[in-house]
Amino acid sequence: MMEIGSSDLPQAALDRIRDSFARQGLMSLLGAELAEAKAGLVTIRLPFKPDLTQQHGYFHAGGTASIADSAGGYAGFTLMPGDSSVLTVEFKLNLINPAQGDFLEATGRVIKPGRTLTVCQLDVWGVAPARRVHVATGLQTLICVQGKPA
Amino acid sequence: MMEIGSSDLPQAALDRIRDSFARQGLMSLLGAELAEAKAGLVTIRLPFKPDLTQQHGYFHAGGTASIADSAGGYAGFTLMPGDSSVLTVEFKLNLINPAQGDFLEATGRVIKPGRTLTVCQLDVWGVAPARRVHVATGLQTLICVQGKPA
Amino acid sequence: MMEIGSSDLPQAALDRIRDSFARQGLMSLLGAELAEAKAGLVTIRLPFKPDLTQQHGYFHAGGTASIADSAGGYAGFTLMPGDSSVLTVEFKLNLINPAQGDFLEATGRVIKPGRTLTVCQLDVWGVAPARRVHVATGLQTLICVQGKPA
Amino acid sequence: MMEIGSSDLPQAALDRIRDSFARQGLMSLLGAELAEAKAGLVTIRLPFKPDLTQQHGYFHAGGTASIADSAGGYAGFTLMPGDSSVLTVEFKLNLINPAQGDFLEATGRVIKPGRTLTVCQLDVWGVAPARRVHVATGLQTLICVQGKPA
Secondary structure, three states: OOOOOOOEOOHHHHHHHHHHHHHOHHHHHHOOEEEEEEOOEEEEEEEOOHHHEOOOOOEOHHHHHHHHHHHHHHHHHOOOOOOOEEEEEEEEEEEOOOOOOOEEEEEEEEEEOOOOEEEEEEEEEEEEOOEEEEEEEEEEEEEEEOOOOO | OOOOOOOEOOHHHHHHHHHHHHHOHHHHHHOOEEEEEEOOEEEEEEEOOHHHEOOOOOEOHHHHHHHHHHHHHHHHHOOOOOOOEEEEEEEEEEEOOOOOOOEEEEEEEEEEOOOOEEEEEEEEEEEEOOEEEEEEEEEEEEEEEOOOOO | OOOOOOOEOOHHHHHHHHHHHHHOHHHHHHOOEEEEEEOOEEEEEEEOOHHHEOOOOOEOHHHHHHHHHHHHHHHHHOOOOOOOEEEEEEEEEEEOOOOOOOEEEEEEEEEEOOOOEEEEEEEEEEEEOOEEEEEEEEEEEEEEEOOOOO | OOOOOOOEOOHHHHHHHHHHHHHOHHHHHHOOEEEEEEOOEEEEEEEOOHHHEOOOOOEOHHHHHHHHHHHHHHHHHOOOOOOOEEEEEEEEEEEOOOOOOOEEEEEEEEEEOOOOEEEEEEEEEEEEOOEEEEEEEEEEEEEEEOOOOO
């Protein structure tokens, strides 16, 4: 079986993900960047700005969830057929440490690929020059919709 | 036992929630509005704009999650002591219909209040003139942190 | 749209569920009983016995989860085609009060039926002569597998 | 920081867990065995018997959930004070492959220990002589209750 995260994507697959990411208005509003995309593994970064905070000045869980959801969705999408589309069925997130740092880094990693359903592990870190703290971990179920534009 | 959602909040409690909501940079970036706050029940609205979309033009699940998380957090907060603070422990969201409409409306409703932990039901609707569609449902666990500013 | 829980099932559908339930070895080991089955709504009861406890003498969360999962699965199954089968994709359960009483009563209620995926709300109560306490609430995602015996 | 799963437990801690496990009537009814307990990592095995099945003859998700919940609960418990008790706040489980094999093996691993709340990753494998299949993965939130017998 394919080793998740070890294979580079073909250029066409990479383009498909970059195009789709660029159409996500929310990623652009938040200021999120697609940092890495390998087969079954996608990383998204979100630099800190006051616009992203909750009431105590940390990153709002909604921002954390937004990049975690997109990272997982695209991680699953890397393993789906070219003419298909991906939708999130559900996700669950545990917020395990205050979400702070110069940026958040969210990783989606496929645990179980499937023709219809794909399950991903979601992890988010808060990154500062001297430290990297695990701020959230979660699970996500995706569905592959055949024959729908990405 | 108190009937959730039926009691008006004292002005001080309402002010505390409005102040806290106003400090959430993300709510302002998204354009979310605090629509209603009663004891154990809070509603937040999010008008549509292209900045909030995922790749197919619907509301991104991250926006849906953001207002659902805040609605639940504040619903729990209405029942917590005045000198306490609320943090989300975890939440889970099922995305059951495409998130579209003139605006999203997220409701957080306390199912189980507690001294330390509070559990909320989260629901989000997509609202247009002629229809109101249930787009997401979820559960959220909150923790009350004593003696921390809101 | 059909009102969940208000319609009696045709006898053939009821028989299909009773037959399937009878084949669940675990329900019989636990001593669980199929109490009610309507369209989109199924209730299962689990009488207390010391064999079902966790370390403090309450019902173990695993027993609570077992009847909640079966109740949701069969609730979804009532709305699926006769030649299909149902599998649980995932579920999440919040344990909100100590699970005690003469018996547990678990209800699965379809929130969102679908051709492929169905989402159910799960609730469990601890029932004693003088009280009925909400002990768990959850969400469940089911998948309908076509052409597989029930 | 302590490396989860690498440290042997003191005999007193091991005894505390074995005693507690022995008081879980459900584990004994199911036939589950405490296979390993290290600091922050606990493994429980559940040999197959027809009494544990769902309608297709696989292990019922309730049995899978039961041993996963206990494994996570005890994994968290290994890191809690001697006079405390552990309760499950919530858990979520994705069922990613048919649960079959000679036995199931559930591992609970602490991701985030805490004075009040602890978060665990739950994984279950179906084990047969020639194969070991990942059948479920999940997340669990535990609460440490001070001064309550284990």
